[in-house]
Amino acid sequence: MTETAIETNGLVKVFGDNRAVDGLDLTVPAGAVFGVLGPNGAGKTTAVRMLATLLRPDGGTARVFGRDVVAEADAVRSLVGLTGQYASLDEDMTGRENLVLIGRLLGFRKPAARARADELLEAFGLTAAAERQVKNYSGGMRRRLDISATLLNTPRLLFLDEPTTGLDPRSRNQVWDIVRAVVSYGTTVLLTTQYLDEADQLASRIGVIDHGKLIAEGTPGELKSSVGAGTVHVRLRDPAQRADAEKLLSAALGATATPDPDPRRVVIRVPGHGTEHGAAEDAARALSELAVAGIVIDDFSLGQPSLDEVFLALTDHPATEKETAA
Numbered sequence: 001m002t003e004t005a006i007e008t009n010g011l012v013k014v015f016g017d018n019r020a021v022d023g024l025d026l027t028v029p030a031g032a033v034f035g036v037l038g039p040n041g042a043g044k045t046t047a048v049r050m051l052a053t054l055l056r057p058d059g060g061t062a063r064v065f066g067r068d069v070v071a072e073a074d075a076v077r078s079l080v081g082l083t084g085q086y087a088s089l090d091e092d093m094t095g096r097e098n099l100v101l102i103g104r105l106l107g108f109r110k111p112a113a114r115a116r117a118d119e120l121l122e123a124f125g126l127t128a129a130a131e132r133q134v135k136n137y138s139g140g141m142r143r144r145l146d147i148s149a150t151l152l153n154t155p156r157l158l159f160l161d162e163p164t165t166g167l168d169p170r171s172r173n174q175v176w177d178i179v180r181a182v183v184s185y186g187t188t189v190l191l192t193t194q195y196l197d198e199a200d201q202l203a204s205r206i207g208v209i210d211h212g213k214l215i216a217e218g219t220p221g222e223l224k225s226s227v228g229a230g231t232v233h234v235r236l237r238d239p240a241q242r243a244d245a246e247k248l249l250s251a252a253l254g255a256t257a258t259p260d261p262d263p264r265r266v267v268i269r270v271p272g273h274g275t276e277h278g279a280a281e282d283a284a285r286a287l288s289e290l291a292v293a294g295i296v297i298d299d300f301s302l303g304q305p306s307l308d309e310v311f312l313a314l315t316d317h318p319a320t321e322k323e324t325a326a
């Protein structure tokens with residue numbers, strides 16, 4: 001039995017007439033990364049702020065390791081760490097000074113605060129930059145320092161609210177490594193993201209939220225297979241045969257080809273039909289029909305659908321921003 005880190009029931013937060021979080025039911029098992037995936041404005045930050053006791057719910061309940069976020073807010077606060085879009089670092093202090101200060105605020109004695117700061121700076125590859133003022137840090141360094149600050153007191157649950165938004169790919173990868181390291185030390189991570197590949201890479205379970213509601217939940221594989229069995233990519237020797245190839249594959253798979261800019265490529269989603277034999281068998285049969293028709297292929301693959309396709313299938317709209325009155 002896995003312990004439950006977070007359990008919400010009908011959680012609601014209303015701003016004016018905007019139901020930012022609208023009856024959220026979420027169960028997050030302990031010991032792993034849980035990804036909360038949703039477009040800008042979906043209610044991710046609002047939900048996290050309620051779970052971190054920074055915002056009072058207007059309805060429903062939320063528990064963190066069994067403690068109610070309203071009635072037992074102090075207990076919850078002692079269990080969680082929060083980082084994300086509202087870093088509280090002092091720009092004029094060095095990275096090390098920031099960590100030592102936060103450690104002192106958390107109640108560490110000076111030598112312990114220093115030792116813990118040095119340990120984290122080392123772990124996050126910031127030792128060389130430790131004596132530099134934070135205002136001279138790159139975006140990636142700042143993000144790493146921000147995360148390390150939340151780990152000073154090794155929380156049991158760490159909220160990472162869009163930890164890689166706006167980062168370049170290299171810094172993004174560094175943050176991903178850190179997230180994996182944090183989990184390997186036993187901390188549960190609730191990570192919000194707008195990036196489908198990020199949730200896919202890091203999370204063992206994903207909750208998809210849209211307009212303040214959970215619209216799907218499961219492992220990345222489950223979410224992807226709920227949408228379709230997979231996608232067949234075929235690379236033709238002769239682009240002149242593309243129309244024939246598309247026609248044959250569409251008929252064999254019972255689906256239409258997705259337009260592709262490469263004239264030699266045909267991409268077709270294999271519809272899921274919940275049977276045992278599944279996409280691989282369907283794809284193999286379709287490919288053999290190409291061979292019979294004398295259509296030569298240089299390459300083919302059968303891939304799981306992307307999370308982008310998942311979002312589209314679940315919401316009937318792509319993962320775009322919530323429309324606001326502004």
Ligand SMILES: Nc1ncnc2c1ncn2[C@@H]1O[C@H](COP(=O)(O)OP(=O)(O)O)[C@@H](O)[C@H]1O
Nearest residue numbers: 015018020038039040041042043044045046047
């Ligand atoms: N303090 C606030 N006051 C009024 N509206 C807010 C406030 N915070 C968030 N909202 C609104 O609530 C909705 C959800 O926002 P948010 O939780 O920030 O979404 P996300 O983090 O998924 O981008 C949005 O429509 C946003 O404009």
Ligand SMILES: [Mg+2]
Nearest residue numbers: 044045046162
């Ligand atoms: Mg947000």
